[in-house]
Amino acid sequence: METTETFDSLVRAEFHPQTSYLNTASNGLLPARAVAALHEAALMRAEGRPLLPLYEDVEICREQYARLAGVPATRVAAGASVAAHTGVLALSLPPGAEVLTAEEDFTSVLNPFHVRGDLKVRSVPLERIAESVRPGTALVAVSAVQSADGRLADLPAVREAARAHGARTYVDLSQCVGWLPVDASQYDFTATVSFKWLLGPHGAAFLTVPEDFGGLTPLLAGWVAAEAPWDSCYGPVTELAHSARRFDLTHALFTYAGLRGSLELLEEIGASAVHEHAVRLADRFRGGLTALGHEPVPAPGSAIVSVPGLGARQQELSRAGIEVSNRAGNLRAAFHLYNTETDVDRLLNALAG
Template identity: 50%
Template sequence: MRRTTDTTDSTAARAAAPADRPEGSGGAGSPGRLRALVEAEYGGIGGGYVNTATLGLPPARTAAALRGALDAWAAGRPDVAAYEAAVAASRAAYARITGVAVERVALAGTVAGSVGLIAAQLPEGADVVVAADDFSSLVHPFAGRPGLSLRIVPLAEVASAVRPDTALVAVSAAQSLDGRVADLPAIRAAATEHGARVLIDGTQSVGWLPLAPDMYDYLVCHAYKWLLSPHGACFLTVREGLEATLSPAFAGWYAADDPWESCYGPIADLAPGARQFDARPAYLSFVGAAASLSLIEEVGVPAVNAHDLALAARLRAGLTALGRTPVPGDSAIVAVPGMPATAPARLQQAGVRFAARAGNLRFAFHLHNTEADVDLVLNALG
């Protein structure tokens, strides 16, 4: 039991309330109920924001939770007990969303920090396979670790690149650059055949793309995109039995079995399971995460998936009709290479918020988006 001295009721504590929802529950049900729920959370947002792959938009409940916590802090009433409740609620909700036991989820601060924790313990000369042009936070910790054999291969060849001496495959489930979704079943099968472990970066996928827990040994996800949370709410999932593959040298006081009794000197007892790798949480980030994750659970990942993919498919079809060739695939992220130099300015003039990545125009659809957003993009480009 974590000991705190402030038990004041607060918005942060109320945001933590969904933690007792049974695993596997949630889902908005009918399309009408989904629309009503999303309207209640995003009704005040103007159209044109199609850039969740850069930054997710907080729902109303998240903005309210953060304002309440910030106001209380500024008034000299920071509620540490409520912060801790929000941290616990966030961890539990993320475990349910990803389909793992809560004991498997560690708190993190960044993707690169979690990947570095894994890279640090690989043996000298270990063979690591990553995808070309994958996000730097996933790739560079291996490149920056001396003594590793890092092989960078095209995304479509990741599974076939796994060989008997491969120690680890690290890949984003959905690519930041262009939205392509990795063939995770093939990667998992190749890794199992050769005794390699699999690390998945779910930052561009968790929240809209269902991921089977047996596909990965480690899953890292920063929640500020598709999980609609503030920067600083990040999670690392560690498969049971793999705790020994990570180093306790990175543990701080929050990784203790009882953090509030382990603030000074060496930690006598690390927490069991993945919690022993906890980074000290940024409290306000997790106040927001508890609220945002409750919405993802309430809607349900299958419903989010259907909503996001339908809008992305509508845009791909419209772009094809305009004579453009978007990157193919079934992804909530739509990337279009080779657009005219005038296209960004036309989109901006129409009020479209999008991203440009390595020669692609990138559009990403999520809960707050409607068909009107798709049509706004197509009209600006057509």
């Protein structure tokens, strides 16, 4: 775990926001090292230099993310979006299979199951998802942290209920990995995007799968999914990768070039230090809201705070240099490693004024 001095010095060196940026649940800020890597990658393309180092960045990012997620790199696929990964899962299920989801979860976790048309998709309140697993449930699909309001799913309870009934688990980590220590090995499948709490550019997403691939078919596989990609550019792939790389999608090379530095920074600081910092600031904001007579959505232990009825103030706050989100009429603030007590107090003062 980093000392406070090291934490602060790393953050100051990497981030120079021009606003009180409290909107990581939408997009994370890019650290300076990621910006430099993106610039260098663009120059490589512009100048006609060999691009092999960019392909190497993909594999380094895979290893870095595997360490953050607590799984071997052989269980990590590098893709483009959570929706694409969800689609591969949806297509693997037999007709009539039941998928249990949380009401109003993020669309990318839900929609591919619905568009199949021949699956039984059942939605229940988040707090009831574990108790709602039943015989015949094939898959439980849920976000670890709800995008709309920051509520945390009781994932251990979901895992145990799924195991008791022979169901598989699919957890979207997009709103937690990067600030909340996670262990993806406890679930059959997990997915996350690169551009929120992982502080990377848009265009990358990771999928974790079991060692036996969990019955998935790599229907979106191209040449990068082959065991020997550079020997598999023409004709059908004759030998898929022996690892989760068989589920890779064509790599957004610039994205991985930038993401490498972002993941490196998160590893240098440590997930526990980021978690402690982000939740402390979120709790400070919750306390200040209570003093102002506002009641946030209950989400203990979350770095995301959602306040009913204040979403309409988002544009006003943005004009004042405070970036938050308006989600279903709620004001949503998200706290990450580059935020400070000054950011919290500035937002509270604006709401009070």
